[in-house]
Amino acid sequence: MNLHGWIIYNGNLPGDKFLDFAQWIHEAASRKNSKTVIYQNNELLSLLDASKLDILGHSTAPLPDYAVFADKDIYLARQLELLGIRVFNSSAAIERSDDKIASYQQLASQHIPMPKTIVSPKIFSTGTIGEEITRHAVEELGFPLIIKEAYGSFGEQVYLITNETELYQKANELAGTAFMFQEFISSSYGRDLRLHVVGNRVAAAMKRQSKNDFRANITAGGTMEPYQPTDYEVELAVSAAACIGADIAGVDLLFGPDGSPLVCEINSNAHIRNLYECTGINVAENIIDYILEKLSQQEGGTR
Template identity: 65%
Template structure:
């Protein structure tokens, strides 16, 4: 049975990185004899009314057999799920992955290794974070310390703080935003691992390094080399993916003491071109293969 899928990416973001991901998925689907249509999320409008639940679109084509959702528009993803369309990753998995606090909570519940983390109390719109909170964070985590916003991509919205003065200034600047205080894993300064998980398998991995930044993100200037993960690293990456209910994900691991792996982040829509350039492994083929096997 030849299945037809939709591939949805964000139509409002600058650059072609997200379209590129969609095109890689589309090419992989074609190789598996599955036809696909690429849509921007703003070409599909969720419509609600009394007894009505639809996705409005210009072409009026029927709903697909599956969706690869390369976006964070969880309302649209959920609308498609309500209409009975299998969505990969699910709206819930994308939502948790996009929210780093929610991600760390899921990982902690599963007893998976993460940096020690203190969630900043919620401030609505504006207001002063109580000084006792900041003092407790300093006493518990020490310096240097990471301040990490709950929402952010490509290593942005992550700050390395060295002093009490810097800490108070940063906290002041983050009024109204969800963020956390986090232990700095000094043993992983400028280095991390990206393991790409599909289903219950690590299909590709690379090590990322930066010479002049505590973050190793390639987008921020880091370099990458192909990497053979240990059994412990693979097991952790798969467990982290399953902890948020994702079908596939890019798992970022830090090098903890004695090189023990620690989960840094989970990316439900990790870009796969860098992984291909580094390892010559096309993750899109694994993603489409996994989806079609699930559906058939």
């Protein structure tokens, strides 16, 4: 049975990174005889009515057997699920990944090693972060520490704080924004690991390093090299993805003070081109193989 899929990316973002991801998945699916169509999320509108749920914008084409989401449009992902379509990753996994506070709560609940984190209370933009709150952060985490916004990409919403003046200023600058205070892992300054999880295995991994920034993101100027993860690093990455319910995820690990890895972030729609250029491994092939296998198992279970 040849399965038909949709690949969805955000049509409003500048640049072509997400379209590039969609095309890699599309080409990999084609090689496996699975026909796919690429859509921008703003080409598919969720129709809600007392008599039905529907998707507008896909012409007369049938609804797909599966959808691959290179986007964070949680409502569209959930609409597809309500229509009986298997979405990779699920709307729940995307939601947990997109909200880093929710991710860390899941990690902590499963006792997965991570930096110590304190969640800033919800304060509206007209309020202020009191000194009592920042005092707790300093007492628990010391300096330097990290302030990290709950929503953000490419390391752009992560700030290294070195003193009380910076702490109070940045915290109140972010009043009205969901954010957290986090332990700074100095042993991992400017370096981390990216492990790309597909199902219960790691398909490829790389080490990222920056000479000029505490963040190792490639978009922030970091370099990359192939990396062979240890069995424990693989186990940790797979467990981290599973704890947010992600079938596919780019899991970032930090180097802890004693050399043991810590989970930094779980990315539900991690790009794969850099990983290919670094390792020569096309993770899109692993993703499609996994999706078709899961759907085959699901079909077999319904007979």
